[in-house]
Amino acid sequence: MRAGFEGMDELLRDRLLIMVNDQLAIDMLPHVPARTGGLVLTGAAAPVRCREIRNVLPKTVVAMDYCSHTQQTATADAPFCIKTPYGWRRLDLAGLSEILDGQRDNKASYAVTPTCFIPADQVGDASVLKAVIRQANQLRRDDTLLLLPCSWRWFQRSALPHLAEQIQTSRHPVALIVQADGDPLERKQVPEGLRQLCRSCPRLVLWRTDLAAFDAMAHGALGAAVGASAVLRHGVMPRPDSAGGGHKPYPVVLVRRLLRYHRVATLDDWFAHVDPWTCTCAVCDGAALTRFTDSDADVLAALQHTVRELYSLHEELEATLPGDERIGWWRQQLADAWDYHRLLASQTDTEVSFPKVLQAWRRPSPPALPAAEAYRAQGQVDPS
Ligand SMILES: [Zn+2]
Structure with a gap:
């Protein structure tokens, strides 16, 4: 294990983060414990808000997610992108470093990669996923969480070993988003797949989620980030014009x-x-x-x-x-x-159905993936 890893892992271990739009961040603060909680800010003013909060409350853990994955799909050539006033900018290694440094300059407790959406891989070669990991592994820094916004299909039995294998080669802890139209955990094999992944990859943070945070942390995830609004509680299919919201909020x-x-x-x-x-x-x-x-x-x-x-x-x-x-x-x-x-x-005296997700969580826990066990037994991370 390389020097510096322990810092990030210790910062995130058992930590429950609240993911919230910058406009609501200040209203959340009195309800977020500094020792075990924190915020992940989304929205255009996230950097400014992050700096403001950290100036006043330096012990509060705050980071930001630029949400590139809600608008852009990753390719092997351009896994990381950022929206600028002049359009989308593909990030090479230097560009990626610059963006991550910018988050730290705005006092983020750690940096989060602006990874684009990783679709279900039809051909099974996982080339996009590999490109994300490969490029991030070239970063010489120990303050970064690698964001992996993945289609729910990656959590099905046939694809899961490939996803686990790639995550295990990451030099950075991984923030995992599960994308689907609606609740991804209602998709076939996803609840058990996510459990197996948490058991097989000890440096996972479940990101942009709901009560699945607790199921994941019970099964070995390092931490989790729960969304404050419904749209921040699972991954979404990228739409170039997605602005979020639109409808009048209801309680x-x-x-x-x-x-x-x-x-x-x-x-x-x-x-x-x-x-x-x-x-x-x-x-x-x-x-x-x-x-x-x-x-x-x-x-x-x-x-x-x-x-x-x-x-x-x-x-x-x-x-x-x-x-x-x-x-x-x-x-x-x-x-x-x-x-x-x-x-x-x-x-x-009404019909109250027991939700499908809770039914799935009541089933016995699956074991870790066999390959992952073998991998962990080697006791090291593949540096390639
Ligand atoms: Zn209450």
Whole structure:
């Protein structure tokens, strides 16, 4: 293991980051614990906001994601790109270094590569993925997280060993995005594939995700970045003109007992005739989860509640020992969620389905990939 690796790994180990647009970043800060949390900023003003926050709160971990992958597909010749006022700029090694230095100059705690989207490889030669890893491995720096925004198809059984093999050759810890239309974890073989990958590659950070953060960290992921809005909770197919947003925001809350995000409108339906569930987080202070309206202030308060609940869950995870104890804790959370779904159905006399993703997580955990085991037994990273 090379000198300097330990620094990044220690910074990210068991850390739960909140990925949020620069406009909402300041409103998140009081709810993010400095020791175990942090922010990943998106949006045009991310560099400025990062600098502002770090100037005032130097102990808060902040980084930024330029989200090139939401607009550009990687090619073997141009795996890294950045949007400039004059159009898209392909980055060679010097250009990539310059961009990463720029993030650090704006006081980011670590740099994140502006990797473009890595599509499902039809021919199976993984050339684009290899180009991403190869170019990043030429960087002589130990402050960088390599972003891999991958199609969900990479997590299917046939492609997974290739993905794992490449990740294991990375000199940098890897931030992994799973892309799909809708929830990628509802795709066939993806939940178990992601678990196997987390068990096989110890330097993974699940990026732009939701409660899959907890499943990944239970299975050995270094850390995770959970999106504050639905669009930041999974990877998207690149669209050159994607600006994000557009519709009027509505309140969404994490219902911790159910391990699930719900629109408040759904809660209103459930609790139309019975007392609504309440929450004891610092934002709610015992108030009902149904109280959030469509007002900007309430949409924000709903998000702040969700961030509080994420860190409350994370505090429990962090108190467990990695390995069997942590997986046992997570399985218990899932078992409790199952009970709460049934309780909700009986309390409200409505149909409440148990989500497909939670069903998948209740299945037994698959072992690490055989090839990865052999690879790790060698105890080193292939420098090529
Ligand atoms: Zn709350």
